[in-house]
Amino acid sequence: MSTEEQQDRLLRWVERVAAFCVEEWGLPPITGRILGWLMICDPAEQSAGQIAEVIQASRASLTSNMRFLTAIGLVKKVRRPGDRTSYYRIEDDAWQKVIQRKLESLSAFGEIADEGLDIVGGEGHRTERIKAAHDSLTWLQNLAARHPLRR
Amino acid sequence: MSTEEQQDRLLRWVERVAAFCVEEWGLPPITGRILGWLMICDPAEQSAGQIAEVIQASRASLTSNMRFLTAIGLVKKVRRPGDRTSYYRIEDDAWQKVIQRKLESLSAFGEIADEGLDIVGGEGHRTERIKAAHDSLTWLQNLAARHPLRR
DNA sequence: TAGATATTTCAAACATGACTGAAATATCTA
DNA sequence: TAGATATTTCAGTCATGTTTGAAATATCTA
CATH class of the missing domain: 1.10.12 (Lyase 2-enoyl-coa Hydratase; Chain  A, domain 2)
Known part of the structure; x- marks a missing residue:
């Protein structure tokens, strides 16, 4: 399978995850795409720019979404010395947290x-x-x- | 407590239930108010007109919402011979159904x-x-x- | 059947909130 | 410090989905 075919397949999967997030948790589509991508990307740590590019969203949107996702503890922000870009990776227990929160809010x-x-x-x-x-x-x-x- | 004070208290409660439905289940506000009212009203069976009046919504909105609520099995439509109005009451297991559905969709x-x-x-x-x-x-x-x- | 009352349909108004572009700010290298 | 690159802010646009008024339809009583 060619690289771009594989990329297409990844993106279709990301879209399914996003749709699931929108329907089940009421998240905005872009937020869902970010989570989907962070689940399946390689390497696990990605910059806002990389994510924006791959899911076709603006950097502005990424900024607010990454702040939101890190604030609620679903995504971890990683900084590397001598590198001005921030990297993000999904928390191991992200989905567990999502469910736990939902239960608490009940x-x-x-x-x-x-x-x-x-x-x-x-x-x-x-x-x-x-x-x-x-x-x-x-x-x-x-x-x-x-x-x-x-x- | 006067009748209207009691009514006020009921309506404030209905509003809280509605807010909960909006946040937790993503229902529209009016749908939430209908469910809230059907939980606390007396008698348990109410006409669309009565509900519209008490929650301050249009009859048109009631029509579509009651159809929706009966379609998904949260509310039961009751007809009485010799009476052209339909009455509605919340199903005993309405909330159980809501949760069950949510789990299934996961x-x-x-x-x-x-x-x-x-x-x-x-x-x-x-x-x-x-x-x-x-x-x-x-x-x-x-x-x-x-x-x-x-x- | 005629009249009265309740319900339903549907197009348009409205509200909400996501998303973006552009400008401002911050952070790095040399 | 100057220059380059990345991020953040924010006001405005846009899309989505809810709600309504008015007209059409259905259902009852007499």
């Missing part, structure tokens, strides 16, 4: 449910509706807490 | 990962990166499959 519903139960009083079908929601949303969190992923 | 990543492994061959750090992602994403699904929620 806990926001706990407070909402409590407030709801307070409003409708302690009895009746309204109470049941709220409790059902609360149980469903805490179910996964409890599961995850009891069965952490080991790698 | 499985899309399985195929993406397989394709990725195929592209990069069977060895090296690129393989590790893809496998790490795959493991994280299947972890929750396996957990959920092994420990279903009983109500």
Whole structure:
């Protein structure tokens, strides 16, 4: 397979990962492409310029996206002495973090449910509706807490 | 507490639920408000007109949203003989369904990962990166499959 | 069937937020 | 320090998808 055929294949895969990120996690397309590329690129560490080039986005967009991705801990910024360009690589546990965060943010519903139960009083079908929601949303969190992923 | 104070409190709660739905599930605000209202309203069955009035949305918007919510099985449409209005109530297992669907849609990543492994061959750090992602994403699904929620 | 009321459709308005280009700034080499 | 290169900022553009009003349609009562 020629180099550019292989490159094409990589890019199509990156696009699939990006689509997945957009649908599942609500990330912007470019952010998804960056993550996809950082998963499959060689070498693992890439400069913003390299990434911008390969996924066809502007450097400006890369700047804000890389800041975001490093801020939330999905990507690590690497600097090398005597080199003015920064390099980025995806964190080993990036996806684990994504899922963990998602589970944690579900806990926001706990407070909402409590407030709801307070409003409708302690009895009746309204109470049941709220409790059902609360149980469903805490179910996964409890599961995850009891069965952490080991790698 | 006066009736309108109570109503205000209900509406503020509905707004919190809506915000949660928007952030966590990417639903439109009005869809979230409908779900919130259907969780806390009395009686549990409400007409599109009643809902539109209380959450301050147009009937047109209600039509499309109720169709959507019934189509995905979160809301049940109830018709009564000799009454031209349709009534809607939230399904008992609505939230369970939401979560279940979310977990199922994660499985899309399985195929993406397989394709990725195929592209990069069977060895090296690129393989590790893809496998790490795959493991994280299947972890929750396996957990959920092994420990279903009983109500 | 006629009249009244509720629902649905659809084109257009609107809001939101991603993305970019250009200018400003920072960081390196010589 | 001067020059070269990379990064960051920010205001404006653009695309996407939600919401609405108005007209058309359906469903009921008498």
